[in-house]
Amino acid sequence: MRPGHPLVVSLQALAAVLLWAVSSIAGANAPNTATAATSIEFTPAEQAYIAKASAIKMCVDPDWAPFERINAQGQHEGIAADLVQLVAQRVGLRIELLPVKDWDESLAASQGKRCQVMSFLNQSPARDAWLIFTAPIFFRPERHHHPRGA
Numbered sequence: 001m002r003p004g005h006p007l008v009v010s011l012q013a014l015a016a017v018l019l020w021a022v023s024s025i026a027g028a029n030a031p032n033t034a035t036a037a038t039s040i041e042f043t044p045a046e047q048a049y050i051a052k053a054s055a056i057k058m059c060v061d062p063d064w065a066p067f068e069r070i071n072a073q074g075q076h077e078g079i080a081a082d083l084v085q086l087v088a089q090r091v092g093l094r095i096e097l098l099p100v101k102d103w104d105e106s107l108a109a110s111q112g113k114r115c116q117v118m119s120f121l122n123q124s125p126a127r128d129a130w131l132i133f134t135a136p137i138f139f140r141p142e143r144h145h146h147p148r149g150a
Helices: 006-026 033-038 044-052 079-091 103-111
Strands: 056-059 068-070 095-097
Touching (some): 079 095
Parallel strands (some): 056 095
C-alpha cells in the first residue's frame, strides 16, 4: 500500500486518536472527552473509506501479556486491545482480530496481506519493507536485569 492511500491516511488518523487515548489514560493533560471525540477531522477520502469499510483485520502477538494476547476464548485482550477498541469506537471502524497461534504466524499473515493493521509493533528495517508505520504512540522502557555481583 502506498502512502496517501485512504487506508494509510485513515490509519494515521487512528494513530492520532490512539495517541490521545494513551495520554488520557495516563492522565497527561488530555482534553475532555467531548473535545477529543470531535477533534479529528477526516478528509473526504478518509470519510469515504470509513463509510465503505465493513471491518479492518488486525494481527496481534497472541502471547505478549500484559501488552496483548489472545485468551482461551479467542479474544484479544491487554493494553493494546483496550486502546485499539477505544480508537475503533471513536473513529467508527470495526476492527476484527485475525486469530493466529504465534507471533511468526501473525507476521506471515501481515506479509501475506491477510490483515491491514498490526498493534504494538516495533519498527525495524526488515519490517519497513512491507509495512507503513505511524509515529510511535506507546513507549515501553527497556529494562535489563543482571545477576547481583556480575
